[in-house]
Amino acid sequence: MTQPGSGAAKAARHTREDVVVAALGILDQYGLADLTMRRLAAILDVQPSALYWHFANKQTLLASIADRIVERVRFVPQTDDELTAASVTGGQWQGATRAEAYALRDALLAFRDGAEVVSSALALGLGAALPITRLTASIRPGGFDRRTSGIAAAAIVHFVLGHVSHEQQRLQADSLGVVAEAASANPTSAHPTTAGSVPQAVESFEFGISLLIAGLDVQHRQASEPTTKPV
Amino acid sequence: MTQPGSGAAKAARHTREDVVVAALGILDQYGLADLTMRRLAAILDVQPSALYWHFANKQTLLASIADRIVERVRFVPQTDDELTAASVTGGQWQGATRAEAYALRDALLAFRDGAEVVSSALALGLGAALPITRLTASIRPGGFDRRTSGIAAAAIVHFVLGHVSHEQQRLQADSLGVVAEAASANPTSAHPTTAGSVPQAVESFEFGISLLIAGLDVQHRQASEPTTKPV
DNA sequence: ACCTGAACACCGTTCAAGT
DNA sequence: ACCTGAACACCGTTCAAGT
Numbered sequence: 059m060t061q062p063g064s065g066a067a068k069a070a071r072h073t074r075e076d077v078v079v080a081a082l083g084i085l086d087q088y089g090l091a092d093l094t095m096r097r098l099a100a101i102l103d104v105q106p107s108a109l110y111w112h113f114a115n116k117q118t119l120l121a122s123i124a125d126r127i128v129e130r131v132r133f134v135p136q137t138d139d140e141l142t143a144a145s146v147t148g149g150q151w152q153g154a155t156r157a158e159a160y161a162l163r164d165a166l167l168a169f170r171d172g173a174e175v176v177s178s179a180l181a182l183g184l185g186a187a188l189p190i191t192r193l194t195a196s197i198r199p200g201g202f203d204r205r206t207s208g209i210a211a212a213a214i215v216h217f218v219l220g221h222v223s224h225e226q227q228r229l230q231a232d233s234l235g236v237v238a239e240a241a242s243a244n245p246t247s248a249h250p251t252t253a254g255s256v257p258q259a260v261e262s263f264e265f266g267i268s269l270l271i272a273g274l275d276v277q278h279r280q281a282s283e284p285t286t287k288p289v
Numbered sequence: 290m291t292q293p294g295s296g297a298a299k300a301a302r303h304t305r306e307d308v309v310v311a312a313l314g315i316l317d318q319y320g321l322a323d324l325t326m327r328r329l330a331a332i333l334d335v336q337p338s339a340l341y342w343h344f345a346n347k348q349t350l351l352a353s354i355a356d357r358i359v360e361r362v363r364f365v366p367q368t369d370d371e372l373t374a375a376s377v378t379g380g381q382w383q384g385a386t387r388a389e390a391y392a393l394r395d396a397l398l399a400f401r402d403g404a405e406v407v408s409s410a411l412a413l414g415l416g417a418a419l420p421i422t423r424l425t426a427s428i429r430p431g432g433f434d435r436r437t438s439g440i441a442a443a444a445i446v447h448f449v450l451g452h453v454s455h456e457q458q459r460l461q462a463d464s465l466g467v468v469a470e471a472a473s474a475n476p477t478s479a480h481p482t483t484a485g486s487v488p489q490a491v492e493s494f495e496f497g498i499s500l501l502i503a504g505l506d507v508q509h510r511q512a513s514e515p516t517t518k519p520v
Numbered sequence: 521a522c523c524t525g526a527a528c529a530c531c532g533t534t535c536a537a538g539t
Numbered sequence: 540a541c542c543t544g545a546a547c548a549c550c551g552t553t554c555a556a557g558t
Contacts, residue, residue: 096530096531106531107534116532
Protein backbone atom coordinates (compact mmCIF):
# COMPACT_ATOMS: atom_id res chain seq x y z
CA MET A 59 0.00 0.00 0.00
CA THR A 60 2.96 2.29 -0.40
CA GLN A 61 1.95 3.20 -3.93
CA PRO A 62 -0.46 6.12 -4.47
CA GLY A 63 -2.34 8.17 -1.90
CA SER A 64 -4.74 6.16 0.27
CA GLY A 65 -8.02 6.70 -1.55
CA ALA A 66 -7.71 10.46 -1.93
CA ALA A 67 -8.40 12.22 -5.25
CA LYS A 68 -5.17 14.11 -5.98
CA ALA A 69 -1.58 13.07 -6.54
CA ALA A 70 -1.92 10.47 -9.29
CA ARG A 71 1.63 9.92 -10.49
CA HIS A 72 1.82 9.69 -14.26
CA THR A 73 3.92 7.90 -16.78
CA ARG A 74 5.09 9.16 -20.15
CA GLU A 75 2.52 6.84 -21.64
CA ASP A 76 -0.32 8.48 -19.73
CA VAL A 77 0.70 11.87 -21.07
CA VAL A 78 0.64 10.69 -24.67
CA VAL A 79 -2.75 9.06 -24.26
CA ALA A 80 -4.24 12.16 -22.66
CA ALA A 81 -2.76 14.31 -25.40
CA LEU A 82 -4.25 12.10 -28.09
CA GLY A 83 -7.58 12.51 -26.38
CA ILE A 84 -7.40 16.28 -26.49
CA LEU A 85 -6.21 16.21 -30.08
CA ASP A 86 -9.08 14.07 -31.23
CA GLN A 87 -11.74 15.96 -29.30
CA TYR A 88 -10.64 19.55 -29.69
CA GLY A 89 -8.00 19.64 -32.41
CA LEU A 90 -4.37 20.63 -32.59
CA ALA A 91 -4.98 24.30 -31.81
CA ASP A 92 -6.43 23.40 -28.43
CA LEU A 93 -3.76 20.90 -27.57
CA THR A 94 -1.76 23.13 -25.24
CA MET A 95 0.64 22.08 -22.53
CA ARG A 96 -1.43 23.90 -19.95
CA ARG A 97 -4.63 22.22 -20.99
CA LEU A 98 -2.97 18.85 -21.05
CA ALA A 99 -1.60 19.44 -17.58
CA ALA A 100 -5.04 20.42 -16.33
CA ILE A 101 -6.55 17.18 -17.60
CA LEU A 102 -3.84 15.18 -15.88
CA ASP A 103 -4.44 17.23 -12.75
CA VAL A 104 -0.88 18.41 -12.69
CA GLN A 105 1.08 21.64 -13.05
CA PRO A 106 2.21 22.51 -16.61
CA SER A 107 5.82 22.29 -15.55
CA ALA A 108 5.34 18.64 -14.61
CA LEU A 109 5.06 17.75 -18.29
CA TYR A 110 8.64 18.79 -18.83
CA TRP A 111 9.81 15.94 -16.72
CA HIS A 112 8.31 13.54 -19.30
CA PHE A 113 9.12 15.44 -22.47
CA ALA A 114 11.85 17.91 -23.34
CA ASN A 115 9.34 20.16 -25.11
CA LYS A 116 6.06 20.26 -26.95
CA GLN A 117 7.63 19.28 -30.25
CA THR A 118 8.88 16.02 -28.79
CA LEU A 119 5.47 15.28 -27.33
CA LEU A 120 3.90 15.87 -30.73
CA ALA A 121 6.41 13.54 -32.31
CA SER A 122 5.38 10.77 -29.93
CA ILE A 123 1.78 11.41 -30.81
CA ALA A 124 2.63 11.24 -34.50
CA ASP A 125 4.29 7.88 -33.98
CA ARG A 126 1.16 6.61 -32.31
CA ILE A 127 -1.16 7.82 -35.03
CA VAL A 128 0.95 6.18 -37.66
CA GLU A 129 1.23 2.88 -35.83
CA ARG A 130 -2.12 1.83 -37.23
CA VAL A 131 -0.71 1.26 -40.68
CA ARG A 132 0.49 -2.07 -39.34
CA PHE A 133 -3.08 -3.28 -39.63
CA VAL A 134 -3.39 -3.11 -43.38
CA PRO A 135 -6.30 -5.16 -44.61
CA GLN A 136 -4.62 -7.87 -46.60
CA THR A 137 -6.37 -10.20 -48.99
CA ASP A 138 -5.48 -13.88 -48.87
CA ASP A 139 -3.80 -13.57 -52.24
CA GLU A 140 -1.51 -10.91 -50.93
CA LEU A 141 -0.70 -12.88 -47.83
CA THR A 142 0.32 -15.92 -49.81
CA ALA A 143 2.02 -13.97 -52.57
CA ALA A 144 3.96 -11.94 -50.01
CA SER A 145 6.50 -14.64 -49.32
CA VAL A 146 7.06 -15.30 -53.00
CA THR A 147 9.07 -12.36 -54.29
CA GLY A 148 7.32 -10.27 -56.93
CA GLY A 149 3.70 -10.63 -55.87
CA GLN A 150 1.51 -7.80 -57.12
CA TRP A 151 3.27 -4.82 -55.64
CA GLN A 152 0.71 -2.43 -57.08
CA GLY A 153 -2.04 -3.77 -54.89
CA ALA A 154 0.13 -3.88 -51.80
CA THR A 155 1.29 -0.32 -52.37
CA ARG A 156 -2.24 0.91 -52.88
CA ALA A 157 -3.26 -0.86 -49.67
CA GLU A 158 -0.44 0.84 -47.76
CA ALA A 159 -1.50 4.23 -49.07
CA TYR A 160 -5.08 3.64 -47.96
CA ALA A 161 -3.93 2.37 -44.58
CA LEU A 162 -2.00 5.58 -44.10
CA ARG A 163 -5.00 7.65 -45.08
CA ASP A 164 -7.17 5.74 -42.62
CA ALA A 165 -4.63 6.15 -39.84
CA LEU A 166 -4.45 9.90 -40.41
CA LEU A 167 -8.22 10.27 -40.58
CA ALA A 168 -8.65 8.36 -37.33
CA PHE A 169 -7.54 11.41 -35.35
CA ARG A 170 -8.49 15.00 -35.79
CA ASP A 171 -5.64 16.95 -37.43
CA GLY A 172 -3.75 13.68 -37.74
CA ALA A 173 -2.20 14.64 -41.07
CA GLU A 174 -0.82 17.93 -39.80
CA VAL A 175 0.72 16.36 -36.72
CA VAL A 176 2.35 13.57 -38.71
CA SER A 177 3.40 15.94 -41.45
CA SER A 178 5.40 18.20 -39.20
CA ALA A 179 6.91 15.42 -37.13
CA LEU A 180 8.08 13.78 -40.32
CA ALA A 181 9.45 16.97 -41.81
CA LEU A 182 11.41 17.69 -38.67
CA GLY A 183 12.77 14.16 -38.75
CA LEU A 184 11.44 13.48 -35.27
CA GLY A 185 9.44 10.39 -36.11
CA ALA A 186 6.48 8.98 -38.00
CA ALA A 187 8.78 7.30 -40.48
CA LEU A 188 6.94 3.99 -40.43
CA PRO A 189 4.76 4.67 -43.50
CA ILE A 190 7.78 5.46 -45.65
CA THR A 191 9.49 2.28 -44.49
CA ARG A 192 6.44 0.19 -45.28
CA LEU A 193 5.75 1.80 -48.62
CA THR A 194 9.36 1.41 -49.65
CA ALA A 195 9.06 -2.27 -48.83
CA SER A 196 5.86 -2.66 -50.79
CA ILE A 197 7.34 -0.97 -53.86
CA ARG A 198 10.66 -2.81 -53.99
CA PRO A 199 9.21 -6.10 -55.27
CA GLY A 200 8.28 -4.16 -58.40
CA GLY A 201 11.91 -4.45 -59.35
CA PHE A 202 13.09 -0.97 -58.31
CA ASP A 203 16.37 -0.35 -56.56
CA ARG A 204 16.32 0.80 -52.96
CA ARG A 205 16.88 4.47 -53.72
CA THR A 206 14.10 4.62 -56.30
CA SER A 207 11.71 2.76 -54.02
CA GLY A 208 12.50 5.20 -51.25
CA ILE A 209 11.80 8.36 -53.17
CA ALA A 210 8.71 6.84 -54.75
CA ALA A 211 7.49 6.03 -51.24
CA ALA A 212 8.22 9.60 -50.17
CA ALA A 213 6.27 10.93 -53.15
CA ILE A 214 3.27 8.84 -52.19
CA VAL A 215 3.51 9.94 -48.57
CA HIS A 216 3.69 13.57 -49.66
CA PHE A 217 0.58 13.17 -51.71
CA VAL A 218 -1.30 11.38 -48.94
CA LEU A 219 -0.32 13.90 -46.28
CA GLY A 220 -1.22 16.79 -48.54
CA HIS A 221 -4.52 15.30 -49.51
CA VAL A 222 -5.65 14.32 -46.03
CA SER A 223 -4.33 17.52 -44.53
CA HIS A 224 -6.44 19.43 -46.99
CA GLU A 225 -9.43 17.26 -46.23
CA GLN A 226 -9.10 17.59 -42.47
CA GLN A 227 -8.57 21.32 -42.47
CA ARG A 228 -11.65 21.69 -44.58
CA LEU A 229 -13.61 19.49 -42.23
CA GLN A 230 -12.62 21.72 -39.35
CA ALA A 231 -13.16 24.91 -41.29
CA ASP A 232 -16.62 23.75 -42.31
CA SER A 233 -17.62 22.86 -38.78
CA LEU A 234 -16.45 26.27 -37.60
CA GLY A 235 -18.06 28.23 -40.37
CA VAL A 236 -14.77 29.85 -41.36
CA VAL A 237 -15.49 28.91 -44.96
CA ALA A 238 -14.80 31.51 -47.59
CA GLU A 239 -16.72 32.30 -50.77
CA ALA A 240 -16.77 29.16 -52.91
CA ALA A 241 -15.82 25.53 -52.31
CA SER A 242 -18.62 24.57 -49.93
CA ALA A 243 -21.81 23.97 -51.82
CA ASN A 244 -22.95 20.54 -50.71
CA PRO A 245 -25.98 20.42 -48.40
CA THR A 246 -25.08 17.21 -46.57
CA SER A 247 -24.66 16.59 -42.84
CA ALA A 248 -24.65 19.71 -40.70
CA HIS A 249 -21.72 19.05 -38.38
CA PRO A 250 -19.08 16.46 -39.18
CA THR A 251 -18.27 15.85 -35.52
CA THR A 252 -16.81 12.39 -35.95
CA ALA A 253 -13.70 11.91 -38.00
CA GLY A 254 -15.67 11.48 -41.18
CA SER A 255 -14.51 12.57 -44.60
CA VAL A 256 -15.51 15.00 -47.30
CA PRO A 257 -17.90 13.51 -49.94
CA GLN A 258 -15.85 13.11 -53.10
CA ALA A 259 -12.55 13.11 -51.20
CA VAL A 260 -12.09 9.38 -51.62
CA GLU A 261 -12.44 9.60 -55.36
CA SER A 262 -9.78 12.23 -55.79
CA PHE A 263 -7.58 10.30 -53.38
CA GLU A 264 -8.00 7.18 -55.46
CA PHE A 265 -7.21 9.12 -58.59
CA GLY A 266 -3.98 10.54 -57.19
CA ILE A 267 -2.79 7.17 -55.94
CA SER A 268 -3.62 5.65 -59.31
CA LEU A 269 -1.54 8.24 -61.11
CA LEU A 270 1.46 7.59 -58.90
CA ILE A 271 1.27 3.81 -59.16
CA ALA A 272 0.62 3.93 -62.89
CA GLY A 273 3.62 6.20 -63.24
CA LEU A 274 5.77 3.74 -61.34
CA ASP A 275 4.43 0.94 -63.44
CA VAL A 276 5.56 2.70 -66.60
CA GLN A 277 9.05 3.17 -65.15
CA HIS A 278 9.08 -0.47 -64.26
CA ARG A 279 8.13 -1.68 -67.68
CA GLN A 280 10.53 0.72 -69.37
CA ALA A 281 13.35 -0.64 -67.26
CA SER A 282 12.30 -4.21 -67.98
CA GLU A 283 11.94 -3.94 -71.74
CA PRO A 284 15.20 -4.73 -73.58
CA THR A 285 16.07 -1.30 -75.02
CA THR A 286 13.30 1.18 -75.56
CA LYS A 287 14.31 4.78 -75.14
CA PRO A 288 11.71 6.84 -73.22
CA VAL A 289 10.25 9.81 -75.14
CA MET B 290 1.27 69.50 -47.02
CA THR B 291 -1.71 68.14 -45.13
CA GLN B 292 -0.54 64.58 -45.62
CA PRO B 293 1.81 63.09 -43.00
CA GLY B 294 3.57 64.81 -40.13
CA SER B 295 5.90 67.62 -41.15
CA GLY B 296 9.21 65.77 -41.19
CA ALA B 297 8.81 64.05 -37.83
CA ALA B 298 9.59 60.35 -37.42
CA LYS B 299 6.35 58.91 -36.06
CA ALA B 300 2.80 58.66 -37.40
CA ALA B 301 3.34 57.06 -40.82
CA ARG B 302 -0.16 56.08 -41.93
CA HIS B 303 -0.18 52.64 -43.53
CA THR B 304 -2.13 50.88 -46.22
CA ARG B 305 -3.18 47.25 -46.33
CA GLU B 306 -0.46 46.80 -48.93
CA ASP B 307 2.24 48.05 -46.55
CA VAL B 308 1.17 45.54 -43.96
CA VAL B 309 1.44 42.62 -46.36
CA VAL B 310 4.86 43.70 -47.58
CA ALA B 311 6.17 44.11 -44.05
CA ALA B 312 4.75 40.73 -43.10
CA LEU B 313 6.43 39.09 -46.08
CA GLY B 314 9.67 40.63 -44.93
CA ILE B 315 9.38 39.13 -41.47
CA LEU B 316 8.37 35.78 -42.90
CA ASP B 317 11.34 35.59 -45.18
CA GLN B 318 13.86 36.78 -42.60
CA TYR B 319 12.67 35.06 -39.46
CA GLY B 320 10.15 32.41 -40.48
CA LEU B 321 6.50 31.75 -39.80
CA ALA B 322 6.96 31.15 -36.08
CA ASP B 323 8.29 34.67 -35.61
CA LEU B 324 5.64 36.32 -37.74
CA THR B 325 3.49 37.60 -34.90
CA MET B 326 1.00 40.42 -34.99
CA ARG B 327 2.91 42.23 -32.27
CA ARG B 328 6.19 41.96 -34.06
CA LEU B 329 4.64 43.08 -37.30
CA ALA B 330 3.09 46.05 -35.53
CA ALA B 331 6.43 46.96 -34.01
CA ILE B 332 8.10 47.00 -37.42
CA LEU B 333 5.39 49.26 -38.78
CA ASP B 334 5.79 51.45 -35.70
CA VAL B 335 2.18 50.96 -34.74
CA GLN B 336 0.13 49.38 -31.95
CA PRO B 337 -0.86 45.71 -32.51
CA SER B 338 -4.51 46.67 -32.48
CA ALA B 339 -3.95 48.89 -35.52
CA LEU B 340 -3.47 45.82 -37.68
CA TYR B 341 -7.07 44.83 -37.06
CA TRP B 342 -8.24 47.79 -39.00
CA HIS B 343 -6.55 46.32 -42.11
CA PHE B 344 -7.29 42.64 -41.53
CA ALA B 345 -10.04 40.85 -39.67
CA ASN B 346 -7.52 38.46 -38.13
CA LYS B 347 -4.15 36.83 -38.56
CA GLN B 348 -5.55 34.06 -40.75
CA THR B 349 -6.76 36.56 -43.31
CA LEU B 350 -3.41 38.28 -43.30
CA LEU B 351 -1.69 34.98 -43.92
CA ALA B 352 -4.06 34.28 -46.79
CA SER B 353 -3.05 37.54 -48.44
CA ILE B 354 0.57 36.61 -48.00
CA ALA B 355 -0.10 33.21 -49.54
CA ASP B 356 -1.68 34.88 -52.56
CA ARG B 357 1.42 37.00 -52.98
CA ILE B 358 3.83 34.10 -52.75
CA VAL B 359 1.89 32.19 -55.32
CA GLU B 360 1.62 35.09 -57.75
CA ARG B 361 5.08 34.29 -59.07
CA VAL B 362 3.84 31.25 -60.92
CA ARG B 363 2.68 33.68 -63.59
CA PHE B 364 6.30 33.98 -64.67
CA VAL B 365 6.79 30.43 -65.87
CA PRO B 366 9.82 30.15 -68.10
CA GLN B 367 8.32 29.24 -71.47
CA THR B 368 10.29 27.92 -74.40
CA ASP B 369 9.55 29.34 -77.81
CA ASP B 370 8.03 26.04 -78.81
CA GLU B 371 5.57 26.21 -76.00
CA LEU B 372 4.68 29.80 -76.74
CA THR B 373 3.85 29.03 -80.34
CA ALA B 374 2.28 25.68 -79.61
CA ALA B 375 0.14 27.22 -76.89
CA SER B 376 -2.38 28.71 -79.28
CA VAL B 377 -2.71 25.53 -81.27
CA THR B 378 -4.73 23.15 -79.12
CA GLY B 379 -2.91 20.02 -77.98
CA GLY B 380 0.66 21.29 -77.78
CA GLN B 381 2.79 19.22 -75.46
CA TRP B 382 0.84 19.47 -72.26
CA GLN B 383 3.35 17.32 -70.42
CA GLY B 384 6.06 19.95 -70.75
CA ALA B 385 3.74 22.78 -69.81
CA THR B 386 2.49 20.90 -66.76
CA ARG B 387 5.99 20.08 -65.64
CA ALA B 388 6.92 23.76 -66.07
CA GLU B 389 3.96 24.82 -63.92
CA ALA B 390 4.97 22.39 -61.21
CA TYR B 391 8.49 23.75 -61.17
CA ALA B 392 7.23 27.32 -61.17
CA LEU B 393 5.17 26.54 -58.09
CA ARG B 394 8.14 24.96 -56.39
CA ASP B 395 10.26 28.01 -57.16
CA ALA B 396 7.58 30.36 -55.89
CA LEU B 397 7.32 28.45 -52.61
CA LEU B 398 11.07 28.27 -52.18
CA ALA B 399 11.39 32.00 -52.73
CA PHE B 400 10.09 32.70 -49.22
CA ARG B 401 10.95 31.00 -46.01
CA ASP B 402 8.12 28.65 -44.93
CA GLY B 403 6.37 29.51 -48.18
CA ALA B 404 4.95 26.02 -48.57
CA GLU B 405 3.39 25.94 -45.12
CA VAL B 406 1.77 29.33 -45.52
CA VAL B 407 0.31 28.45 -48.92
CA SER B 408 -0.69 25.01 -47.76
CA SER B 409 -2.86 26.21 -44.93
CA ALA B 410 -4.38 29.11 -46.84
CA LEU B 411 -5.34 26.69 -49.57
CA ALA B 412 -6.75 24.10 -47.22
CA LEU B 413 -8.89 26.70 -45.50
CA GLY B 414 -10.13 27.87 -48.87
CA LEU B 415 -8.92 31.39 -48.16
CA GLY B 416 -6.80 31.82 -51.27
CA ALA B 417 -3.70 30.66 -53.12
CA ALA B 418 -5.83 28.89 -55.69
CA LEU B 419 -3.87 30.22 -58.65
CA PRO B 420 -1.57 27.20 -59.05
CA ILE B 421 -4.51 24.81 -59.25
CA THR B 422 -6.16 27.00 -61.85
CA ARG B 423 -3.03 27.12 -63.95
CA LEU B 424 -2.22 23.45 -63.64
CA THR B 425 -5.76 22.53 -64.55
CA ALA B 426 -5.39 24.66 -67.66
CA SER B 427 -2.08 23.08 -68.60
CA ILE B 428 -3.45 19.56 -68.19
CA ARG B 429 -6.71 19.99 -70.11
CA PRO B 430 -5.09 20.07 -73.58
CA GLY B 431 -4.07 16.48 -72.87
CA GLY B 432 -7.66 15.60 -73.66
CA PHE B 433 -8.97 15.25 -70.10
CA ASP B 434 -12.34 16.53 -69.04
CA ARG B 435 -12.54 19.46 -66.63
CA ARG B 436 -13.16 17.37 -63.55
CA THR B 437 -10.28 15.01 -64.22
CA SER B 438 -7.94 17.89 -65.00
CA GLY B 439 -8.94 19.54 -61.76
CA ILE B 440 -8.25 16.62 -59.49
CA ALA B 441 -5.05 15.80 -61.33
CA ALA B 442 -3.97 19.40 -60.75
CA ALA B 443 -4.86 19.07 -57.08
CA ALA B 444 -2.82 15.88 -56.84
CA ILE B 445 0.20 17.63 -58.28
CA VAL B 446 -0.25 20.58 -55.95
CA HIS B 447 -0.49 18.24 -52.97
CA PHE B 448 2.73 16.58 -53.96
CA VAL B 449 4.53 19.88 -54.52
CA LEU B 450 3.34 21.38 -51.25
CA GLY B 451 4.25 18.25 -49.35
CA HIS B 452 7.63 18.02 -50.93
CA VAL B 453 8.63 21.66 -50.52
CA SER B 454 7.13 21.83 -47.05
CA HIS B 455 9.29 18.90 -46.07
CA GLU B 456 12.30 20.50 -47.68
CA GLN B 457 11.79 23.86 -46.02
CA GLN B 458 11.12 22.47 -42.57
CA ARG B 459 14.30 20.46 -42.85
CA LEU B 460 16.22 23.54 -43.96
CA GLN B 461 15.02 25.36 -40.88
CA ALA B 462 15.56 22.39 -38.58
CA ASP B 463 19.10 21.98 -39.85
CA SER B 464 19.95 25.63 -39.35
CA LEU B 465 18.61 25.43 -35.81
CA GLY B 466 20.24 22.15 -34.91
CA VAL B 467 16.93 20.56 -33.96
CA VAL B 468 17.86 17.60 -36.11
CA ALA B 469 17.24 14.15 -34.71
CA GLU B 470 19.30 10.98 -35.08
CA ALA B 471 19.55 10.17 -38.78
CA ALA B 472 18.67 12.01 -41.98
CA SER B 473 21.35 14.69 -41.86
CA ALA B 474 24.65 13.26 -42.97
CA ASN B 475 25.83 15.58 -45.75
CA PRO B 476 28.78 17.84 -44.93
CA THR B 477 27.94 20.67 -47.31
CA SER B 478 27.37 24.35 -46.51
CA ALA B 479 27.18 25.15 -42.82
CA HIS B 480 24.18 27.46 -42.66
CA PRO B 481 21.58 27.60 -45.44
CA THR B 482 20.70 31.21 -44.72
CA THR B 483 19.36 32.04 -48.16
CA ALA B 484 16.29 30.24 -49.47
CA GLY B 485 18.43 27.52 -50.96
CA SER B 486 17.42 23.90 -51.25
CA VAL B 487 18.49 20.55 -49.92
CA PRO B 488 21.04 18.74 -52.13
CA GLN B 489 19.17 15.86 -53.72
CA ALA B 490 15.80 17.51 -53.20
CA VAL B 491 15.48 18.47 -56.85
CA GLU B 492 16.00 14.91 -57.98
CA SER B 493 13.29 13.46 -55.83
CA PHE B 494 11.03 16.34 -56.84
CA GLU B 495 11.66 15.56 -60.48
CA PHE B 496 10.96 11.92 -59.85
CA GLY B 497 7.62 12.60 -58.18
CA ILE B 498 6.49 14.95 -60.92
CA SER B 499 7.52 12.41 -63.52
CA LEU B 500 5.45 9.72 -61.87
CA LEU B 501 2.37 11.91 -61.83
CA ILE B 502 2.70 13.08 -65.42
CA ALA B 503 3.52 9.57 -66.63
CA GLY B 504 0.47 8.32 -64.79
CA LEU B 505 -1.68 10.93 -66.47
CA ASP B 506 -0.13 10.05 -69.78
CA VAL B 507 -1.20 6.44 -69.37
CA GLN B 508 -4.76 7.50 -68.56
CA HIS B 509 -4.69 9.67 -71.61
CA ARG B 510 -3.58 6.96 -73.97
CA GLN B 511 -5.99 4.47 -72.48
CA ALA B 512 -8.88 6.82 -73.09
CA SER B 513 -7.69 7.50 -76.64
CA GLU B 514 -7.17 3.93 -77.72
CA PRO B 515 -10.33 2.38 -79.24
CA THR B 516 -11.24 -0.24 -76.64
CA THR B 517 -8.50 -1.55 -74.40
CA LYS B 518 -9.66 -2.46 -70.94
CA PRO B 519 -7.25 -1.31 -68.22
CA VAL B 520 -5.87 -4.13 -66.06
C1' DA C 521 -9.51 56.59 -42.70
C1' DC C 522 -6.32 55.03 -39.56
C1' DC C 523 -4.62 54.67 -35.08
C1' DT C 524 -3.89 54.59 -29.53
C1' DG C 525 -4.36 52.64 -24.83
C1' DA C 526 -5.71 49.46 -22.01
C1' DA C 527 -7.30 45.33 -21.05
C1' DC C 528 -8.70 40.06 -21.45
C1' DA C 529 -7.56 35.55 -21.67
C1' DC C 530 -4.28 33.06 -22.81
C1' DC C 531 0.67 30.73 -24.37
C1' DG C 532 5.61 27.52 -23.83
C1' DT C 533 9.42 27.03 -20.88
C1' DT C 534 12.75 27.31 -16.81
C1' DC C 535 14.20 26.33 -12.37
C1' DA C 536 14.69 25.88 -7.56
C1' DA C 537 12.55 23.24 -4.35
C1' DG C 538 9.70 19.57 -2.43
C1' DT C 539 8.45 14.28 -1.41
C1' DA D 540 10.96 9.25 -9.79
C1' DC D 541 7.69 12.67 -10.29
C1' DC D 542 5.79 16.94 -9.09
C1' DT D 543 4.84 22.08 -7.14
C1' DG D 544 5.19 27.20 -7.20
C1' DA D 545 6.51 31.03 -9.07
C1' DA D 546 8.18 33.48 -12.47
C1' DC D 547 9.71 35.11 -17.48
C1' DA D 548 8.73 36.52 -21.79
C1' DC D 549 5.59 36.27 -24.69
C1' DC D 550 0.77 35.53 -27.64
C1' DG D 551 -4.06 37.05 -30.63
C1' DT D 552 -7.99 39.88 -30.19
C1' DT D 553 -11.50 43.43 -28.58
C1' DC D 554 -13.11 47.88 -27.92
C1' DA D 555 -13.81 52.50 -26.60
C1' DA D 556 -11.73 56.53 -27.76
C1' DG D 557 -8.85 59.71 -30.35
C1' DT D 558 -7.48 62.68 -34.84
